[in-house]
Amino acid sequence: MIIIGIHDGHDAGAVLFKDNNVYAVNEERLNRVKKYRGFPRLSLKTVLEMAQVDPGDVDVIAVAGLFRRQKRLLELEAELSKIFGKEFKRKTIFVEHHLAHAASAYYSSGLKESLVLTIDAAGDGLSSTISIGRDGELIRIAQSTYIDSLGDFYASITELLGFKPMRHEGKVMSLAAYGKPTYELGSIIELNGLSFENHLKVIGVEATRKLAEFFSFPLERAKEVSSNLKRGIMDGELEKKAIEIAASAQAHLEKLIEELGLRLKDYGLPVSYAGGVAQNVKANAVLRRIFGDLWVFPAMDDAGLAFGAAAFVKAQLERLYGKWKPFRLEHVYLGPSYSEEFIEETLNKINLEYEEVDTPSFIADSLVEGKLVGLFQGGMEYGPRALGNRSILADPRDPKVRDRLNLALRRDVFQPFAPSILEEDFPRYIDDLTGEPNRFMTMSYIASEEFRDVAPAVVHVDGTTRPQSVTAEISTTYYRIIREFKKRSGVGAILNTSFNMHGEPIVCSPYDAIKTFREAKLDVLILEKFAIYRY
Structure with a gap:
């Protein structure tokens, strides 16, 4: 069963369910317009390509939201007809806005x-x-x-x-x-x-x-x-x-x-x-x-409506045939990824000098040296948080790094930065831990006295922090980066902020990463295993 989810509106995006695989991206990451409102043309094209699915093979088109205005509905239908053909209505199901939100939460829990x-x-x-x-x-x-x-x-x-x-x-x-x-x-x-x-x-x-x-x-x-x-x-x-x-x-x-x-x-x-x-x-x-x-x-706002619409339809069909069972979303690395071959060709094409490195050790050394590091690897994160695949990293021990990052990224000075923490160190660094350590930066915690002392750059003025728990099973390379940093510093956490200038979407492609790396004047950029320095 192949189901496409579409959100045509504020923070547009598309999601594709192909059996047990999920592919997801929002339009802003592709057209570089923050919180883009409209039809997700590029998102639809991208998830179809990622899943290697022809539009004609899609079984259901799940659209988030009810379209009451004639003009908007006709525009939507025209777009769907271009992609899925004149018979698209036979496959289309509309899912009310809050039902899509509810479905995104329940059917991923x-x-x-x-x-x-x-x-x-x-x-x-x-x-x-x-x-x-x-x-x-x-x-x-x-x-x-x-x-x-x-x-x-x-x-x-x-x-x-x-x-x-x-x-x-x-x-x-x-x-x-x-x-x-x-x-x-x-x-x-x-x-x-x-x-x-x-x-x-x-x-x-x-x-x-x-x-x-x-x-x-x-x-x-x-x-x-x-x-x-x-x-x-x-x-x-x-x-x-x-x-x-x-x-x-x-x-x-x-x-x-x-x-x-x-x-x-x-x-x-x-x-x-x-x-x-x-x-x-x-x-x-x-x-x-x-x-x-x-x-x-993890994609809790309207950016997640396409997921919710598709998840709702998928669950109803499974219930119809007695096949529904709970599904847990283990990670959000559901967006586009780029091969090392593509990245190397890109760097050569624009005559950018680089060297191959052992990513975990190299980044750990760079952070200990006080460098700001842009990290680009694997599938792009779905949702508002960068979780180690499209991230800017820094040493959390140095409170002055906040000023450097605020200046580099043009952020408001009163906004805090968040940490990525080794899951085994989560109980040491968090005072009010209940339930499972949070892997998606979706809630705040009270930082322990130890964490406030060793990682002041990622603790807010009120003593809270918004951490990401990192495991070797889900984020292998990212886990190794933090572990190598811990070997050098004694701290099992690093500062992790999203890879974007303030007011812009998180980077998606290697070109986006290179552009932001230059604009922010970061010290080092890592594209998979390739390191680029600022000169």
């Missing part, structure tokens, strides 16, 4: 029975759902409308503070750690049973304006304030107020998630979770502490 939670800004008229997944079936038990949106509340706070809503919510979460909550926001949005209730009764820019009035914050100066914060200017009156607002919004989000989690605890089931709000690693940690463990789908 490896769980036979699970509570399935989705929370985002909005999609197909809803902003959250709660379902029970049982024996491959999803049964919805609660929901919130697009008006009663927790995700939109946080997006409006993001816009209020001068950042881009639907993109920079992570900056608000990072900024919150620098302040204390001083505003009580129960009059704005609260939990009502298993649903949320928005007392503002408006969303989007109208909600942003009402919040500006509530906080007495001058919306017309928001860009000026965010610009100052990005540069580390935090002591101005408005900047201090912005930090207090961020801290209050984050605290309220965590409070509502905690209240919801405690009510869901009575069901006695583990939780699978997806949707844009699932990007908030601090709130995810709240749920983890309630349930002991938590499965967050």
Whole structure:
């Protein structure tokens, strides 16, 4: 059975299921337009090529989202007809937005029975759902409308503070750690049973304006304030107020998630979770502490909708024929990879000097020497996190490396960096570990005193960290890199940030990696076994 999943919209992408193999990529990585909105032409072409599948051999086309506007639907149909032929409608199934989110979480969790939670800004008229997944079936038990949106509340706070809503919510979460909550926001949005209730009764820019009035914050100066914060200017009156607002919004989000989690605890089931709000690693940690463990789908935002649509259709067909069984997504290296032959030809074509190296030892030596290293290997990661295949690496022992990286990548100075940790060292470095060590950077933890001492560059100002656990079975070369670094430094962790300039997509091809390597002025670039130096 060959199933294609398509998301035509915000953060477009395509996924192909071929028996037990999964191929996935989002359009932004290929056309280099961050969070690209539209039809995923390049993604579809790429997953078909990766799987070596002819469009005519595709059994089902699963489209995420319901298309209510005639113009958009006709445009989608025209695109599908070009690729799959005039009979494409016979193969096409539309999967509602939040059902696709729920499917991405449940059908990748490896769980036979699970509570399935989705929370985002909005999609197909809803902003959250709660379902029970049982024996491959999803049964919805609660929901919130697009008006009663927790995700939109946080997006409006993001816009209020001068950042881009639907993109920079992570900056608000990072900024919150620098302040204390001083505003009580129960009059704005609260939990009502298993649903949320928005007392503002408006969303989007109208909600942003009402919040500006509530906080007495001058919306017309928001860009000026965010610009100052990005540069580390935090002591101005408005900047201090912005930090207090961020801290209050984050605290309220965590409070509502905690209240919801405690009510869901009575069901006695583990939780699978997806949707844009699932990007908030601090709130995810709240749920983890309630349930002991938590499965967050690694491509939790709209980038994962194509996966969810395809996974839902696949599961229903398997249930129909009595063949469904739980599936666990073990890794997200589901994107394009490039052979050593292709990379060498590329380097020769552009006359770039290189040398062959033993990658783990070479990178470990480079990190100990204080170098910034771009690492490009294997299949590209699916989802928002670089997990060792499209990563920039540095020595976590040196706190000054944060300033170097912020300058090189043009990042906001208040945003933290994350570590990749050997799985056997996870319990030493994490104080509040419950459940399995997290391999996808989908939640925060409290760093141990030892880790704060030995790896200050990857611990946030509030003592938390967002780690990736690395195993030899799943990430062989990357595991060896960290192990070699530990032999030299005594620390079983390295700083790992995504291989991209701020505001750009993570690199996909060797050409992308070379371009970003030069622009960021990194010290070394590793393309599989080939090392390139900055001159």
